[in-house]
Amino acid sequence: MKLNNYINGSWQEGGGADYAAVVNPANGETLCEVKLSGKQDVDEAVKAAKRAQKEWALVPAPKRADYLYEIGRLMKERKEHLAQVLTKEMGKVIEEGRGEVQEGIDMAFYMAGEGRRLFGETVPSELQDKFAMSVRAPIGVVGLITPWNFPVAIATWKSFPAIVAGNTFIWKPATETPMMAYEMARIFDEVGLPAGVANVVFGSGGEVGTAMIEHPDIRVISFTGSTETGRSVAELGGRHLKKVSLEMGGKNAVIVMDDADLDLAVEGILWSAFGTAGQRCTACSRVIVHRDVKEELEQRLLKQMEGLTIGDGLDESVKIGPVINAPALEKIHSYVEIGKKEGAKLLAGGRILEDGSLKGGYYYEPTLFTDVKWDSRIAQEEIFGPVISLIEVDSLDEAIEVNNSVTYGLSSSIFTRDVNQAFRAQRDLDTGIVYVNAGTTGAEIHLPFGGTKGTGNGHRDSGVAALDVFTEWKSIYVDYSGKLQRAQIDTE
Secondary structure: OEEOEEEOOEEEOOOOOOEEEEEOOOOOOEEEEEEOOOHHHHHHHHHHHHHHHHHHHHOOHHHHHHHHHHHHHHHHHOHHHHHHHHHHHHOOOHHHHHHHHHHHHHHHHHHHHHOOOOOOEEEEOOOOOEEEEEEEEEOOEEEEEOOOOOOOHHHHHHHHHHHHOOOEEEEEOOOOOHHHHHHHHHHHHHOOOOOOOEEEOOOOHHHHHHHHHHOOOEEEEEEEOOHHHHHHHHHHHHHOOOEEEEEOOOOEEEEEOOOOOHHHHHHHHHHHHHHHHHOOOOOEEEEEEEHHHHHHHHHHHHHHHOOOOEOOOOOOOOOEOOOOOHHHHHHHHHHHHHHHHOOOEEEEOOOEEOOHHHOOOOEEOOEEEEOOOOOOHHHHOOOOOOEEEEEEEOOHHHHHHHHOOOOEEOEEEEEOOOHHHHHHHHHHOOOOEEEEOOOOOOOOOOOOEOOEEOOEOOOOEOOOOHHHHOEEEEEEEEEOOOOOOOOOOOOO
16 A cells, blocks of 8 residues: 555655655564655645645634544544554554554544634733734644654644644654644545645655745644754754744653652553553653652562563553564664663663564663663753653652753652642742642643753643744734824824
8 A cells, every 4th residue: 555645635756756665663574665755746735735724714613623523423433443554664553553543632632622713812902992802813834744653633733723724734754654744634535624724744854844944835834753853853844934843852750759649650651651662752751859769669679570560562462562573673773782881870771672473573671770870961962762760859849959950841740748848849840731649741632732952942832822833923903093193193
C-alpha cells in the first residue's frame, strides 16, 4: 500500500516518485510506503487551502463545529481500529493507543463546543454613544508539523481549533507515522469537510517542513518536536514574520518527599517513565528523592520493574513496547554509557533487547540509575527513552532548586502529604504543568498544554489557549453619536 497526499479533497500522487517504507517498530516489518513530497506539493496544497479559506471563514462557527462533532463521532466508532493502527506504526502498547485516540475524540467534542463560544470582550468606551468590543478572527492558512510519538492526539490539538476558528490547514505528519494521518484524512473526507480545508502533505521536515515555513501564504506554523528542530523552525519562521507556536522537549522530574505515599509514588514514577517506552515530552526521567526515603524507594522501584513485560504492544499483557527505530535505540544506549562514565550507579536495565520474540524490533530494557549528580548529562539532557535517574536531596527547597536547574520546563510532580509543601511546589516549580501526588503525565484536553524555557515559546496547545494560536484579535469601535469623537481628546 502506498500513501499519497490528501490535497483539495482528493488523494494525489503529486510530483516526484520517491516513497519511504513505514516500519512496525515491534518487529521490523514494513507496513506500507509513504510519499516523500517536495515544495511543489506544498504549493499545491497551499493554493487549495487559500481558495477554501475565504468561504470557510464565512461559515458560521457553530456550523464549522458540526463537522467536528461528526469527526468525533467517527473517531469514536473506529476507536479500536485507530488504536490498532497507531500501535502498529508507533509501538506504544494498545491500552495507551486507545487512550490517545480517546484524547482526539475528547478534543473533537471540546473544540466543537467552542463553535458556540469563541468569546471576545465588550468593554465600556470612554466616550458617549460609542460601543467597543473585541472579536476573534481567523488567520488564514496555517501549517501543522506533528511528531511520531502522539500521531493522533497532537494532530487533533492543532487541527481542531484551527478548523473551528475558520482557518484551513496544511498538515505534515512525521514520516514514521503517516498511517494515522491517512486515517484522519479519510475521516475528514467522509464527514464532508469542504475541499481544501484539510490538507495532508507527507514528507521530510527538511523538504516539506521547510517549504511550509517559507511559504508566504502560510501565516502560522504550529510545531511539536525536538528543541533543536524547534529553534530552527523559530529562526526561519521569524525571518518570514510568521506566528510560530512551539512545543518541544522536557527533562521532567518527580519529587518524592519523606512523607510521601511510596506505593503511590512508585506507581506514578513507573507510569510516567516507562509509558510509551519513555518517548513522551512529559516522561519522567528524573526522580528527586528525599534522603530519608531514598533506599526504600529504590527497592520498591526495583521490585516493581521486575514485573514489567516487554514486547509487541498489540499483546494486551505487555506493559512496555518498542522505541521508534534503531537510531533511537542507539541514542538511548549512548546515554546509558555516559551515565556509567559519569559515576552514576546502574541498578537495573541498560541493555538493548533483541533475543527471542523481541528479535527484529527496537526494544530497550527499563533502566534505573541512582546516585546521579544533579548537573550530570543524564540529569540535564533529554534522553527520550525508558531511563530514570535518582537524585538525592535533603529538603523541599533543594528539590525545587534541582528541578529548576534544567533548560527545559514542561512538567513536574511532587508526592507529599503536606498541603503546605504541595502549595509551595505549585508556586515555585518553573514548569508549565505541575502534578501533586501523580506522575508527570496525564494532561487533560481542556487545560493549556505546554512549558517554559527550552520547552516552548509561550504558546499553548489544548484548552481555550489553543485558540490564541489560530486567531487574531480584532478590536471594533462603533460610534453612534453622529459626530466625530476623538479618543483621549474629547473626553472632558
